[in-house]
Amino acid sequence: NAGVTQTPKFRILKIGQSMTLQCTQDMNHNYMYWYRQDPGMGLKLIYYSVGAGITDKGEVPNGYNVSRSTTEDFPLRLELAAPSQTSVYFCASSTSNQPQHFGDGTRLSIL
Amino acid sequence: GENVEQHPSTLSVQEGDSAVIKCTYSDSASNYFPWYKQELGKGPQLIIDIRSNVGEKKDQRIAVTLNKTAKHFSLHITETQPEDSAVYFCAALDGSGNTGKLIFGQGTTLQVKP
Numbered sequence: 001n002a003g004v005t006q007t008p009k010f011r012i013l014k015i016g017q018s019m020t021l022q023c024t025q026d027m028n029h030n031y032m033y034w035y036r037q038d039p040g041m042g043l044k045l046i047y048y049s050v051g052a053g054i055t056d057k058g059e060v061p062n063g064y065n066v067s068r069s070t071t072e073d074f075p076l077r078l079e080l081a082a083p084s085q086t087s088v089y090f091c092a093s094s095t096s097n098q099p100q101h102f103g104d105g106t107r108l109s110i111l
Numbered sequence: 112g113e114n115v116e117q118h119p120s121t122l123s124v125q126e127g128d129s130a131v132i133k134c135t136y137s138d139s140a141s142n143y144f145p146w147y148k149q150e151l152g153k154g155p156q157l158i159i160d161i162r163s164n165v166g167e168k169k170d171q172r173i174a175v176t177l178n179k180t181a182k183h184f185s186l187h188i189t190e191t192q193p194e195d196s197a198v199y200f201c202a203a204l205d206g207s208g209n210t211g212k213l214i215f216g217q218g219t220t221l222q223v224k225p
Contacts, residue, residue: 004154031211042117042200042217043155050210058212090154094211097204099145102154 002026006091006103013081013110021076021106023091029101031094032074034058034066036087037105043090049074081110113138113205117216124191125224132186132199132219140206144184145213146175149198158199159186191223 007022025032030051035043045058049068063085065077074093078085088107092100114137124130136144142163147155161168161175161184168175174187188195199219205212 033212040218043215045212048210048212056210092154096209096211097143098211099157099160100211100213102147102156104152104154 004091004093004101004103006089006106008106009104010107011109013078013108015081015083015110017081018077018079019081019108021078021089021091021108023074023076023103024072025074025091025093025101026072027093027101028071029093029095030071031096031100032068033092033094033100034064034074034076035090035092036060036085037090038087046076046089083110086110112207113141113203113214115201115203115214115216117201117219119219120217121220121222123222123224126191126193128191130186130188130191130195130221130223132201132221134184134186134201134203134216136182136184136203136214138203138206139179139182141203142206143204144175144177145202146186147200147202149200149218151197155200188221191221193223193225196221196223 004025033048034046044060047066049055088105092102094100117134145160148158149155177184201216202213
């Protein structure tokens with residue numbers, strides 16, 4: 001099993017551009033999550049999903065959108081990139097009451 | 112909602128010494144507490160976890176203790192080695208719904224000096 005795979009690993013965007021961060025998992029997990037991690041800080045939840053077709057806001061959802069059309073995929077969309085969205089983004093997945101498994105992150109810079 | 116506080120933010124120990132990281136949580140409905148290790152350039156990796164029906168769990172040099180009454184849980188690493196150097200995060204399961212959401216502490220940067 002590959003676990004949780006995130007692409008791309010690195011990206012530089014200009015202010016106002018849009019992009020989609022991809023996340024896929026092959027563990028048949030119902031639950032999926034997107035976090036951002038700013039330098040020297042903990043993980044803040046952006047959006048999460050408890051199953052295909054269901055998404056909900058986390059702690060810091062502004063400026064982001066998600067969709068969950070399949071169990072495996074949970075893409076995160078930035079519509080109008082802003083410098084405040086420069087961060088490392090982690091995707092994770094789990095089943096009910098089990099630990100979350102993380103991908104290796106996407107490092108995003110917005111200039 | 113749940114709030115998790117983690118201390119210290121940085122910890123430096125000599126190789127072979129023990130390291131202890133402490134966390135407190137606010138939601139008495141939380142019943143699951145994982146610890147993650149994050150190495151540079153990598154995602155967090157689960158190293159140990161504990162559920163609210165036990166007070167202590169060990170896995171080789173790593174142990175976690177839980178005090179439900181005081182809402183404290185701690186990570187203990189014995190006989191530290193340079194490869195233990197990393198950022199460690201505690202987390203608590205959000206007890207407000209069946210979402211699997213974890214609330215993370217702010218992280219502890221552990222440095223083990225050879």
